[in-house]
Amino acid sequence: MIKNVIFDVGQVLVAWEPVEAMRALGMDEETVRAVADATVHTSDWDEADRGALSDEELLTGFIRKAPAYEAQIRNFWEHVNRAIYPFPYVGEWMRTLKDKGYRLYILSNYGAWTYAKTKDQSLGFLKDVDGALFSFEVK
Structure with a gap:
């Protein structure tokens, strides 16, 4: 008998649309490609999900890739x-x-900065779960 349901977050409970967000911020297609390639399309983004980089290290690394x-x-x-x-x-x-x-329950890869910026607006369902474990918390 099933008693527990464990959810991932990205593309299950929430959309993850960084390119669309960049466009909504007024970036043209060339800028979107450059910003995406310097941020969300990098291994640094994965390291942020892993909790291996501080917010400052992450942002500095992004800027270094596309000053x-x-x-x-x-x-x-x-x-x-x-x-x-x-x-x-x-x-x-x-x-x-x-x-x-x-x-x-929630079991998901998620970065600390992203969590801080989205927990109130996009992760309101957390109040309804019995427990959550995000990758940045456990490294």
Whole structure:
């Protein structure tokens, strides 16, 4: 008998759309490519999820990869929450599972900076889970 349900976060409970967020911030396609290639398309992003880099190290590394785009990188950095938003079904889905007696858990790769910028707006479902473990917390 199933008693527990464990969810990933990205592309299960929330969308992860960094390129769309960059476009929404007014970046043209060349800038989007440069900023994405210097940030979310790097191994540094994975290291952030792993909790291996501080926020300062991460941002400095991004800028070092594309110094001509520093302003745009900083803009995306400050507005990373625009890249992450809950799917419309999440609230009802979680409540339905809880009402049926399932215990709900989160196990997900997620960076500390991204978590700090999105926990209130996009991760509201955390109040409905019985436990959560994010990669940045355990390295």
